[in-house]
Amino acid sequence: MTGRTRGEQTKAAIIDAALALFTERGFDATTMRAIAESAGVSLGNAYYYFRSKDELVQGFYDRTAVEHGERLPEVLDGLDGLADRLTAHLDLWFELMAPQHPFAVGFFRNAADPASPLSPFSAASAPARTAAIELMERVVEDAAPPVPATVRAQLPEVLWLYHMGVVLFWVHDRSVEQAATRLLVRRTAPMIERVVALADLPALQATIVDLTTLLADLKAMAG
Amino acid sequence: MTGRTRGEQTKAAIIDAALALFTERGFDATTMRAIAESAGVSLGNAYYYFRSKDELVQGFYDRTAVEHGERLPEVLDGLDGLADRLTAHLDLWFELMAPQHPFAVGFFRNAADPASPLSPFSAASAPARTAAIELMERVVEDAAPPVPATVRAQLPEVLWLYHMGVVLFWVHDRSVEQAATRLLVRRTAPMIERVVALADLPALQATIVDLTTLLADLKAMAG
DNA sequence: CTCCTTTGTTGAACGTGTTCAAGTTGAACA
DNA sequence: TGTTCAACTTGAACACGTTCAACAAAGGAG
Missing domain, CATH: 1.10.10.60 (Homeodomain-like)
Incomplete structure (x- = not known):
């Protein structure tokens, strides 16, 4: 250090x-x-x-992100299913962040301010965001059975959004050792795998296109 | 006054x-x-x-919620489809809150703190939360075609969660007159109607049960 | 009227995050 | 060696949200 x-x-x-x-x-x-x-x-x-008290927490968050990236291969090793890999990825995040849960609120309160550089959507945190999406790419790329090509390109970013949602839940989670968040992930990850597996079904193409264009449109407007 | x-x-x-x-x-x-x-x-x-600067802002929000409830029947009048009713409901919310969007961040930043009484999930805001779910009940109850019984009971609360998600997006929305948020609702509300309409399909029963029990379990743990 | 309680009002003071002009250090270069 | 300059360090000062002891007004009760 x-x-x-x-x-x-x-x-x-x-x-x-x-x-x-x-x-x-x-x-x-x-x-x-x-x-x-x-x-x-x-x-x-x-x-x-x-520059501020909040940025101090960002520094430590960056540290954790680095460690997350370093230890990810070891927890993904031997796991094939997308749900298992996604769960392992998030469980590792929980493990690293658990000691900081009590004061995580103080951090995420300001991260919720879009004007703050700490917001996960801000330009200032673009490197951290890209790195986090990159981790999701690693979760997705070696999954077996492989992710259908239809959604393959968008999936890492979508899963990152899912991750952000889970983090939001985690911050609010006051159950013992954040058990509720773990339950949420254990139950929703298989649902995601199931939906992703169906992505090539003709009946779903319209909805997938809808969602994809919506995401693109929103990103364009957010500029 | x-x-x-x-x-x-x-x-x-x-x-x-x-x-x-x-x-x-x-x-x-x-x-x-x-x-x-x-x-x-x-x-x-x-x-x-x-007692605090934040509590000052809570006053506006309460005022607006009351007005929202009063004007809801008039905007729902003549609308049958669930998507249309949901969109009208949220559009009214946008209309009422638009003047406060510039400083809404200052308010919702603290609302994002689960320990704050301003959090939508806190015990202190339980009355406001119940009232908001009640509004969603009004959106659902007279929709035509009617909502399948399978999801009817849970739907208002789920839609309220959707509303909270939309609000989160709205707070972050820096597009002109929050056009991106309106787009988001205009595109996602029909998707919700489509999914809800399929709720009686035998193939979806397992997933619906999964989601329902997950929600119940999470609420129990949050207790 | 006087006394007492409730309600309303005041401004100084406290602790906080943050800024800033001024200083110090140390390594590279002449 | 002496000079220079960017990197680094300092503590006083500022503005803010919030607290508090003290005071004033209003309205009964006797």
Whole structure:
């Protein structure tokens, strides 16, 4: 975690201090002054590396995303069915994020603001978004039986949207160890696999085209 | 808007001032001090009537919900198809909320916090939630052709969830006059009608049961 | 009338996130 | 070596949401 340059070390120290305090006291109860003091750094210095308190959480979220990408192959190994692979992917996410669930709200509250750079749809988070969709691509590409060509191109992005929806649910989930979210995934992933498997049915072509063009139109308007 | 007692008048003055300033400058750029000054009242007095800045916005939302319920029959009048009725219902919501869209983000940001009483899923907003589902019941009950009995009971609540999803999209929608959200509804409402019409198909029974029990299980865990 | 309670009102003060002008450090270069 | 300059660091200061002890007005009860 210790970077080469002085700046990288300071930055890591701030993230570490913030993560520890967030976990210990929660997001709102942790002040920027406490983070700076705990990191052995001045208040202003914390703002040199992170433009806001929220961006601090983004830094740690990025860390988790990297670890997610690194460990994904190992949890996908040996799994063929799309539902199994999707479930394993999300379970890994839950596992990595579980310690941060108590203060995740403080993060996602601002992520829900479309004007915020933390919004998953914002231009600022485009790299993180692309990386996340890339992970879904890995979930999809080696699935067996293979995903019908009809929906193959759109599927990773659609599954990423599904992921975002699950995250929204997870944030609101107050059941023990977020069991409700796990249940949601365990039940809906097979449904997705079932629907995807039917994508070549002639009867569904109209609906698939409808959905595809709708997505394209909406993305065009969102520009 | 002028109430009988002194307190009611002051309260109304504060709401009016806040609404004007929010609309003019947006939520974040409007300070409580500016609201108080504009209402001809001291800062502390604003907090005598509203426990927080957010609670001030909740007032508008409640007002709008009441108006929505009052005007719903008139926009549903003469419409039979479920898609048409659903679209009319949501269009009315858009019409009523349009003036507040610029600062709606400031409101919904906190509504996205499940711990906040403003969250649509919180216990504190249970009355508002029940009222909103009740409106969906009115959308469903007189639809022709009638909704299959298989899904009739669950449909209003499911449509309310759909409504919440649309609201989430609407908040993020930066297209002119939220045209993208209208497009989304115009395209998805017919899909919903189509799926609902197929609810009695034997091939779909398993999936419908799956979804129904999933919803029930999740609600039980959320308890 | 006086007293008491409820309701309404005030502005100073607190703690917070954030900004900024001013300073320090250290490595590359002359 | 001395110079330069970008990277880094500082703490005071600002504006905001919110709290609070104190005060004023209104309206009965005696």
